[in-house]
Amino acid sequence: MEINPTINNKWRFCTFASFIGCMILLFCMNQGQERVKLSTLPTMGASMALYNDSDDQHAAANTQFFLQPSNIIEYGKVVSEEEAPESCNIFDGKWVYDPMTSPVYNGSQCPFLSDQVSCQRNGRPDFEYQKWSWEAKGCKIPRFNGTDMLERLRGKRMIIVGDSLNRNQWESLACLLYSAIPSSQAQVQVKSGVYKVFRAKDYNCSVEFYWSPFLVELEENRESGSKILRLDKLSYSATKWHGADIMVFNTGHWWVHTGKIKAWDLLEYEGKLVEKMKIESAFEIAMKTWAGWVDDNVDKNNNTKVFFRSISTEHKGKQWCYNESKPTMDESYAATFPSSIVEIVERTVGGMRAPVRYLNITKLSKYRRDAHPTVYTAKQGKVLTPMQQRQPMSFADCSHWCLPGVPDTWNRLLYASLVFDNSTDAFIS
Template structure:
């Protein structure tokens, strides 16, 4: 009996020790789990609030009630086109003009002798969220195996030069190919990423036909026929279009003599009517020829000029008056919005007009070359008259347009790893 009692007592002590050990183990596991959850939550917060998107897997959230309007706003999400310019001298431009030898004389303000570079240090900040800064390597990763086409006038060429330079400066020059010899076609290629960014000169989007005849030269704007380069647009993964400026060129700089529509020639036609016909021709091509499972279409809004007072000549600061509105026919802008709004294909509107209006300081002004000659040396007595107040210095404002294009890619999950669009 005594032996049995001793064994029984030892068994009870062993059982109690095991029970206490289990409690200690469970408490320890709960503590570590809580600690790990806390760490994971901290990491998630860090990623979400980051300004740099170095991986295509890092995205801004997209709400389930996704709906985009013509101001660039996503319902339930921040409008990246609504904000203000903030002077940020500690922030360097995304590249140096000297890094990109292919930049044209028209936009190489520093190379052309412009003094002071404060215009390079202004950053566009949205009112309600942080806009990701353009990470060249990340964008190249997103564009791996893809084609980007930028189609339109010299302002879209300005945007192409900016984007090509942003990507060119992110990789060794030996791993790129850049061809800028043609006036109507330019291309940047990144060899390791098997991607290209192409520019097609088409200021009307529809075909301008020039007939050289000794008796009577004629320039016919064919409102129902898309530009001949459109056969090369097809199949691109990202398409960025613009038009507008050439439609309102007056007098001697008007580019056409006659309009053509449905086989008929017209000497006179209201510009708004002609423009809307042309936009419908472009919209029909997009709706019938673009594969929306593969391609995404953007339309960049009007890039404002600063030819009227206050002109861009000799300006070193942005316009701070938020009520300022650059002069451009509102009817043309409304036709663009109305056309896009009625299309079957989703077209994202890059609404850069307002944010660019304030940047009268960022044009080449007299620090541009035309036909190889510096304006500053040839028109000293009429500098204000001859200033280029249409195009933009690089680095400069078009870098922000491309930053917002990049942000749109991030916001809309346009990446290889996350999108069913495979962009």
């Protein structure tokens, strides 16, 4: 039987069209699956994560997804680099009253918090200072997610080195992580103010604090009794910094102390003792000593992440912290800390070979004169007596911060910097 050529051509066309239709259907189904994956992203209050092929493929809030580096994940929304804002400065923004999600933890959940920062335990009657959240301009900051942070720390060491304000930050981070896991899975050592450590057993990770207010060595001469600050020799604890995967440093506050609270009698540089030197000159030498160590010792493959935290604002004088209960938005407030010290930090960090992220918490802390311990604190290891509390001019602490409180936001921004790992705004350029 002879087949009609017209019918044969129609059959070929139908076959080809069916094949093209199947391909289109398979493509649409695949795109649908990708949309389902993205719809499972954590929402507000959970973790936001950015992954690419080179990242550690950790689970974020029990969700795993992997995207090309050209994508930015923002609370479930996928934005191409072309559509994304040119910059996202998480350190520029405002405080927003947020009683539904702040604070992240209750201070009573963390029995190891020191009396110095346990304001509620010391009798502070108000709670409003705990209920404010930092909101950046032009971008979303992920909420701190303790489980996701622990995943990012799995098998790693994190060190926090500096003065008592960095100890304040360590206590905050330790509490944020401690409250995210069963207490039986945590080990916390806090006997000394010089060294503190939090360990999460199931995650095989540690967060360690080393007290070193100058980052360089301060030693008392046994013969003369003089305290010598060695500008070109790192702190004794530097031998313990080696091998850490994440490092957070600070210094500055102790350099500007004068009179009876000045920490040193003599400075030492290149083997010579010096009685007098401009503070800026001494500070810059010490910063270069620290920077040289980081450049020489930090992982050359950039696996180690280094942060330098900026000055934590004190509230003294006209902007005194006592009896304040809510943030101030007074832009006219000028911190009394010497700008020359800040400039030296930024110049040093900007000139280093190793990439150092600048955790610039100065502005956001400036507005929070309500969040200091004031008279609900401890001095020399003892909680203030009722009589001392009635003498705020002599005893109020306007330097450190209550916990829960402002340092939780510092750690939220530290967490965000790890999430946004490619953010250029966290760097000094």
